Every structure is written in C-alpha cells, then in structure tokens.
Amino acid sequence: MKCLWAFFAVAAVLLTFVPFAGARPEVVDRIVAVVNDDIIRLREVDRQLEPVRKQLESRNLSEEQMREQLYEARMQLIDELINETLADQQIEEAGIQVGKAEVDAAIEQVKQRNRYTDERLRQALEMQGMSMEQYRSELRHQILRSRLVNRKVKSSIVITDEDIQRYYEDHPENYGSSPRYKLRNILLAGPDKDTNDPEIRRRINEIREQVNEGSSFGKMAEKYSLAPNADEGGELGEFAVNDLARDLRSVIGDLEEGEVSGGVETRQGIQLFYVEKIIEPPSEPLESAAAEIEEKLYNEQVDEKYRAWLESLRENAHIRVFR
Known part of the structure; x- marks a missing residue:
C-alpha cells in the first residue's frame, strides 16, 4: 500500500502537466485525493463545484472573499467525495448492484405517488434545479446506499411511540398550516x-x-x-x-x-x-402524522449511524489529500 501511495503522489504531480512537441505544457487534470486504491480527480471536483462557483460569482464578493469561500467549498466537496468513495468501495466489496429497471421502477413509484406524467415530473425537477439524468443518478445512488445501510446499520434502530409524540409536540410548524x-x-x-x-x-x-x-x-x-x-x-x-x-x-x-x-x-x-x-391546509392530527414522523426519525437515525460508520471506515482507510 505504501508503494501505491508513492505512485499516486508522483502521479498527482506528473498528471498536472502534459507536454507535447512545439507547445508549452498545459494544465489538464490532476489527482486531488487518494482513498485506499481509488483516486479523486480535479476535473470531477471542478464539475461538481461549478454551481457553487456561479452562485459565489453572483454575490459581488471581493477577490479574497471569493478565493476563501471557494477554497472552503472545494475542501468540503472533497471530503464528501471521500465519503462517497469509501461507501462505493463497500458497495463493490459487498457485490451490491442496481439495474436500470430498478431505477425505472423507482421513478414510476414517484410519478404514481404524485400523479405526475413524464413531462410534469421533468417540470417539477427543473423547479428544484435538477435534470432527469441527475435525478436518475441520484435515485440509483440512494438505492445502492439504502441497501448498504440495510446491511450495516439498520438492524440496531428502534423508534418508540414516545419518540413520535415528542417530535410532533416539538415541531408544530410542520403539522400546522x-x-x-x-x-x-x-x-x-x-x-x-x-x-x-x-x-x-x-x-x-x-x-x-x-x-x-x-x-x-x-x-x-x-x-x-x-x-x-x-x-x-x-x-x-x-x-x-x-x-x-x-x-x-x-x-x-x-x-x-x-x-x-x-x-x-x-x-x-x-x-x-x-x-x-x-x-392553506388544515392542521394534521398526530394519528395521521405518526407514520411520516416515524419514517423521518428512522431516517435521521440511519443518517447518524451511517455517518458514524463512515467515520470508522475513515479511521481505518489510507486517505491522502493533495491541496
């Protein structure tokens, strides 16, 4: 593994420049992080960072503010990509797969639940700033992650009636108008x-x-x-x-x-x-809100335990970030 790290460390430098005859070296791509045997490339970070960059550019920030906030967003994104890579490695190791038909079925469920046509679903996604391709990718990722979480953390989660009652009373804004x-x-x-x-x-x-x-x-x-x-x-x-x-x-x-x-x-x-x-919808009674609250609390616990599990993976992984 140390030899592999050494290779990636050199590659991170070498891949930054690609010289060719009769021209100056050009910046093409480089490795920004190594996660066990996988790498995260600069072009992927920049692709996902582009919406943030555009948003910051619209805020009339000073050059220094722009640089600082973009750097902070970049490092946060790299951290998220490291977690995703660790999860993907576990998904691959466990042999978990999701096919096109399963994503299609998930989309049909969304359409039926909301009484959407294909065109109305696309319009709803556009209102949320997503394309259909991005939504399909996100759904596939959610299904894979759900199956991974099923194996790793869900068995230890219990939601009681007292938990549901407490949440309902603490969040009247969610079940009022x-x-x-x-x-x-x-x-x-x-x-x-x-x-x-x-x-x-x-x-x-x-x-x-x-x-x-x-x-x-x-x-x-x-x-x-x-x-x-x-x-x-x-x-x-x-x-x-x-x-x-x-x-x-x-x-x-x-x-x-x-x-x-x-x-x-x-x-x-x-x-x-x-x-x-x-x-203005009427207030929702606890009886009809209970199932939704239970699902929400359950998902929150799943996320909490999943993050803790990811942290344990990070502690035992070989991770290096090239700034």
Whole structure:
C-alpha cells in the first residue's frame, strides 16, 4: 500500500502537466485525493463545484472573499467525495448492484405517488434545479446506499411511540398550516439572455402590467412562453416553498395570491412566476402524522449511524489529500 501511495503522489504531480512537441505544457487534470486504491480527480471536483462557483460569482464578493469561500467549498466537496468513495468501495466489496429497471421502477413509484406524467415530473425537477439524468443518478445512488445501510446499520434502530409524540409536540410548524403555492410560469428567453436586455425588460413590464389590470396569466403564457407547458397556460402545479429550488424560495414566498414575480434568471432562462392560488391546509392530527414522523426519525437515525460508520471506515482507510 505504501508503494501505491508513492505512485499516486508522483502521479498527482506528473498528471498536472502534459507536454507535447512545439507547445508549452498545459494544465489538464490532476489527482486531488487518494482513498485506499481509488483516486479523486480535479476535473470531477471542478464539475461538481461549478454551481457553487456561479452562485459565489453572483454575490459581488471581493477577490479574497471569493478565493476563501471557494477554497472552503472545494475542501468540503472533497471530503464528501471521500465519503462517497469509501461507501462505493463497500458497495463493490459487498457485490451490491442496481439495474436500470430498478431505477425505472423507482421513478414510476414517484410519478404514481404524485400523479405526475413524464413531462410534469421533468417540470417539477427543473423547479428544484435538477435534470432527469441527475435525478436518475441520484435515485440509483440512494438505492445502492439504502441497501448498504440495510446491511450495516439498520438492524440496531428502534423508534418508540414516545419518540413520535415528542417530535410532533416539538415541531408544530410542520403539522400546522404550511401553505402550498399553485404556480404558473412564462419562459421568456433562454439562458443566453439576461434581465438587463431592453426587449426582455419591456416584455416583463408589459406582462406584469396586463396581469395587474386583470388579464389572464394563462392566456399570456400560451401566447408568449417558450416552455413546453405553454399550451397548458404555464401550469406548473402546487409546491410548498421548501420544495422549490433554493434560488426560487424567496421569490415565490414573497408573492401574494394573484401576483407575478419580476424576471427571474434560472437555469432554463428568464422566467416569470405567477401565484394563482395559495392553499392553506388544515392542521394534521398526530394519528395521521405518526407514520411520516416515524419514517423521518428512522431516517435521521440511519443518517447518524451511517455517518458514524463512515467515520470508522475513515479511521481505518489510507486517505491522502493533495491541496
């Protein structure tokens, strides 16, 4: 193993530069961490870090602040990738596998539970900032992890009636009125445009003024929207604020029923969001909430024991990070 570490240490330096005849060396890729017999490469870290980088760039930070926060996010991501690699090694060692059919079945269960069509599921994922490919990968990872956890930690977990009662009493905000927003949208332009474009600003103001004067947002969605749901009047469905992508929560949460947002720059492009209705559900009694609370507490204990198990793996693993 020491020889292997020495090889990776040298490779981490050598792979940084790839010289070729007639040109200067170019930075291509390098190893950022070694986890037992596996490696984590810079290109994978940078790929997963890109959304964080874009978010930080939008906050007008100083160069020093940008550098510090990006470094902190990078090290946190590397730490998470180390844990994932350790878990993947255990999954491979145990011979745990998940096929395409099992992921398909999991997606069908999600669609049936939420009464989604394929297109409505894609729209819901987009509202949370995910593509279908990312969602499939995440589902597959969850199934693999669940099977690994089944073998390693679940047998020692017990949730009592007292645990459920205590959680219900301590979290009235979860089982009282939690409003849901019935939303519509208009996609005005692709991601190559921004809200400073004069034509886009004019169209945003025009639509908002017409809605404020009593025009149907749905009819304008049919007329102006570039989204696949334009023929449905921009209908998106019902969402709690916390179900939305993080950058949409404050936008939607600040709107009243019948209001239209300003232009919002999203991954899909510039969008307007309309709150057609705010639905205030009644308080939920303990009897109907008990199963959900039990599942939540169970998952929390699974996560806690899983993290402790990962820590024990880290203590016995050969891990080296190249900063």
